[in-house]
Structures are given as structure tokens and as C-alpha cells.
Amino acid sequence: MISLRNVSKAYPRSGDALREVSFRLGKGEFAFLTGPSGAGKSTVLELIHFQTRPTDGEVRVSRYHSKRIRRRDIPALRRRVGFVFQDFKLLERLTAAENVAFALEVIGTPRREIAGRVQRLLSQVGLAARARSRPSELSGGERQRVAVARALATEPRILLADEPTGNLDPDAAGGVFELFRMLNRLGTAVLMATHDADFVRRHAEIRRLELEDGRLVRDSAA
Amino acid sequence: MRALREALAGFRRTPLLCALSIGAIGLSLVILGLFGLVAHNIGGAIGDVERRVEVVGYLLDDAASEQVRAARRELEALPAVESVRYVSKDEALERARRDLVEFSNVYGELLVNPLPASFHLRLREGFRTPEAVSETASLLAAYPFIEEARFGDEWVERLFALRSAATGIALALGGGFALVAMLLIVTTVRMAILARGEEIEIMQIVGAREGYIQRPFLLEGAVTGLVGGLLALGVTRLAFVVFPARFAAIESLAWLPHLWTAAGVATAAALGLLAAAFSVHREVGRAYGPS
Ligand SMILES: Nc1ncnc2c1ncn2[C@@H]1O[C@H](COP(=O)(O)OP(=O)(O)OP(=O)(O)O)[C@@H](O)[C@H]1O
Ligand SMILES: [Mg+2]
Numbered sequence: 204m205i206s207l208r209n210v211s212k213a214y215p216r217s218g219d220a221l222r223e224v225s226f227r228l229g230k231g232e233f234a235f236l237t238g239p240s241g242a243g244k245s246t247v248l249e250l251i252h253f254q255t256r257p258t259d260g261e262v263r264v265s266r267y268h269s270k271r272i273r274r275r276d277i278p279a280l281r282r283r284v285g286f287v288f289q290d291f292k293l294l295e296r297l298t299a300a301e302n303v304a305f306a307l308e309v310i311g312t313p314r315r316e317i318a319g320r321v322q323r324l325l326s327q328v329g330l331a332a333r334a335r336s337r338p339s340e341l342s343g344g345e346r347q348r349v350a351v352a353r354a355l356a357t358e359p360r361i362l363l364a365d366e367p368t369g370n371l372d373p374d375a376a377g378g379v380f381e382l383f384r385m386l387n388r389l390g391t392a393v394l395m396a397t398h399d400a401d402f403v404r405r406h407a408e409i410r411r412l413e414l415e416d417g418r419l420v421r422d423s424a425a
Numbered sequence: 426m427r428a429l430r431e432a433l434a435g436f437r438r439t440p441l442l443c444a445l446s447i448g449a450i451g452l453s454l455v456i457l458g459l460f461g462l463v464a465h466n467i468g469g470a471i472g473d474v475e476r477r478v479e480v481v482g483y484l485l486d487d488a489a490s491e492q493v494r495a496a497r498r499e500l501e502a503l504p505a506v507e508s509v510r511y512v513s514k515d516e517a518l519e520r521a522r523r524d525l526v527e528f529s530n531v532y533g534e535l536l537v538n539p540l541p542a543s544f545h546l547r548l549r550e551g552f553r554t555p556e557a558v559s560e561t562a563s564l565l566a567a568y569p570f571i572e573e574a575r576f577g578d579e580w581v582e583r584l585f586a587l588r589s590a591a592t593g594i595a596l597a598l599g600g601g602f603a604l605v606a607m608l609l610i611v612t613t614v615r616m617a618i619l620a621r622g623e624e625i626e627i628m629q630i631v632g633a634r635e636g637y638i639q640r641p642f643l644l645e646g647a648v649t650g651l652v653g654g655l656l657a658l659g660v661t662r663l664a665f666v667v668f669p670a671r672f673a674a675i676e677s678l679a680w681l682p683h684l685w686t687a688a689g690v691a692t693a694a695a696l697g698l699l700a701a702a703f704s705v706h707r708e709v710g711r712a713y714g715p716s
Binding site for chain 2: 282
């Protein structure tokens, strides 16, 4: 489903962010992406989401190849790969429901289907009751759930999360993590970047990809 | 519909900048429009004169009639020549007596006819430019029995020069303001994009198509241009109505051809679109591109 083959990424000024990274993530798998700050975790996620391209090597996501993908195919790829950020990236002037509706609208969902789907998505993340609240009226954990509901709007097969619990207290973080596990059990592959060592230790059963200085230094599945 | 609604929201967000853009593009087109009016009307005057332009060659008295007949056939065959009229010495004298009444006595007493015979060449449309005229004149002058070839009056050339100058100034000034207008639109659209930066980022992340994201901004540029163009048309029309009334000397000024006005307004819209496309390309074009 996702494969990186000898992927290197160099930035003009800061040099090599990734060096010869290779791994695969199968359908419905769950994996942590760990490593110290600056190790290249975000870069890996951005490459899989085609927000950036490798300097060398190849990234494949379902039937898309970084070397062959056409510009106009990228939106379709992104609809298959949901993305969740540490800082949520919700629109402050919109309610929870409107934030989710926004995603549905901009990918061309028929107007009459939107309200129903928003309600289902919010229920799925356990936030049906807060549909009319604005982000400023929600807790961090609730905000991240709205962001997850929005990421699920395109019915992605893969969910990428970049430190999704980084801004949350342990309780809220645990809740969001359980949400990911639930979605994973329903068939969505999840790749979650985190430097919450506690978390990773407590879930030793989950595959762990560890980066250090741009290199993949450990893959617990290998 | 959505794109148009959002383009209009852009106008509400930065009304001053939008007004400046519209004003600048309007001004550039008013300049073009006014000079266009001048050029068009000079063009009309030139057309009138042009039809009467003749190249005249005066024959030496001892020209052999064989040669003259042959030359006439050759001249008639020239691509630039519409017709060749031969005026004999007698006809010339006849005409001089008729046209210049005050001299009729003088001419009446003459024993020898001092006036030469002449060829009068009319040129075809498309060959009535100063260059073609003088070229035909020099062809005519090359015949050994032609004493002298003359053409048009100097003021035909002056009219041409005036029209070229008017066109040149209009293009330079109008072009200058059009450039300013485009820079303003580039900035306006850039502001609109920055104001919606968060939304654009989310659209790109969830997989909205590029066209969907860009359309409102492109439309904003095109609408700015279009409004500026229509404004310019209105102002030019107003000037056209008011101006001759003030300066009664100018009579029967002709309004611009519809093709010109339509092209002007369309150009304004196109420039707006182009400026917006430049901004859009720079500000949101990277999200799906390589690197
Ligand atoms: N857009 C960019 N331009 C230049 N350099 C970049 C860019 N993005 C990342 N880098 C560099 O690449 C390296 C890896 O960055 P990355 O953001 O992937 O690390 P990270 O593991 O996500 O770190 P953190 O835990 O702090 O988020 C860093 O040295 C960073 O400075
Ligand atoms: Mg990071």
C-alpha cells in the first residue's frame, strides 16, 4: 500500500533530511514513526502525501509512483491518504460540523449529501453532540477529533498523523490514540509520527519505525 | 457560482486595492480609447484624402506618341495602379483657362501652349501609403520622356505621421498604465490568496482539485479587468459626447468601431485574468508541483 525505496530527501539549505530510507506499510497496518526532533518524521509523512518529492529513490502509494505521478492525479491520491496535524489546522470561524463540511464541499460532494455525512463522521469520532461548537469552544482532544473527522471525509484507506497527540494532555492523547486504533480495526492503515516515548513503550505490540538523523535505524517488524 | 461568490467576497475584503486596480486598468483604456478616437478620425480623414491621391507625371513636349502609348499600357499593368488618365497639352490648356479665370486672358493670348501633357495615376486601395506613392512616382519619373513626377501633397504625409504619432503615444501611455494595472491586480489577488491561506492549505491537504482552488482568484482578476474595461468605455463615450460640444470646431466626430470597443473590453478582462494567473501560479502553484 505504501512503499519507500532508498528514499533520500535533501533541502537546498539544510542538507539531507532523509538518507536511503526504505520500508513498506501494508493494507490495514498500524505503525509508529519515532525519532528525535529533526530526525525526518514529518518529511516521511509529507513524502507519502506527495507534499514534497524525493531527491532520490521512489515513493509508492497504492498505484501512484513518485517518479510517474501527474500533477492532476495528486488530489485523487490525497483523498486516499488522510492527514492529521499536531496543531489541528481547523478553521476558527467555522463550527465543528462546518469544518468537516468544508472538506466534503471542496472535493465536490453533492450538497444534499453533506449534512448526513457530516453527522456520521462526527458520530464516528464521538463528537456528535459538539457539532455546533467552534474550535475555540472545544478542548484539545475534541479539536483533534474534529480534525480526524475531517481527514476521514474523503474515506481514506490510509491515515497519516504528525504528532497528533503532541498538544494534548495524557488523557486526551489516550482518547485520540484509541480513536486511531478503532479506525485501524475498521481497516484504515495508520502511520503515526510521535516522540511520546511512554506511549510507544506501552504499546510494544505496535510496529515501530525509528529514524535518527534521516536514517531508518530500527524497524521492529524487520 | 461558488467561484463568482468568492471572487466578489475578495472585492469586499480589499475594496481600496480593488478600486485602484479597476481605476488603473480603466485609466489605461480611457487613454487608449481617446487616442483611439483621434486615430480613428484621422484615419477617416486620411481615407478621404487617400482616394484622391494622384501621381502625376509631366511629359516632355517632344515625347513620341508611340512611346507614350506603350508607357501607358505598362503603367496600367502595374499592381499599384488603378487607372491612368492622359491629359494632352490642349486639354491642359483648356482646363487652365476654365479653372483659373483670372488668367484666362493671359492664356488666351498665348501663341504657344506652355503647359505639358501629363499622366494622372490613381492608386489602388492598399497602395495609397506614402511609400507606395513615392515608389510609383519614381517608376514614372524613370521614363526618359517624363520631365517630372509629382505626388500628393505634403499634408497627406503629415496626416500619416500624426496618426503614427497618436498611435505610438497611445500605445506607450496605455501600455504603461496597463502594466501598472496588472501589477495592482497581481497584488490584489495575492492579498486575496494570503487572506485565504488557511483555507487553501486545507483544500490542498484534503485533495481539492487545483482548478477548484484557483478559479475564484482567476475570476477575481478577470472581473476586475472587465469592470475596468467597461468603466473606460463609459468614460470614453462621455468624453466623446461632451468634448465636441465644447469645441464646436470639431464636427462630426465618428465613434469607435464596435470591434475596437469590444476588443478593448475583452483585452482588459484578459489582462486581469493574466495578472491573476501570475499571482495564483506564484502563490498556490507549488502545492501540487514537483520538488
Ligand atoms: N521545508 C524545509 N526546508 C528546509 N529544510 C527542511 C524543511 N523541512 C524539514 N527540513 C529539515 O529536514 C530535517 C528533518 O525535518 P523534519 O521536520 O522531517 O523532522 P521531524 O522528525 O519531523 O522533527 P520534529 O520532531 O521536530 O517535528 C530537519 O533538519 C529540518 O530542518
Ligand atoms: Mg515534525
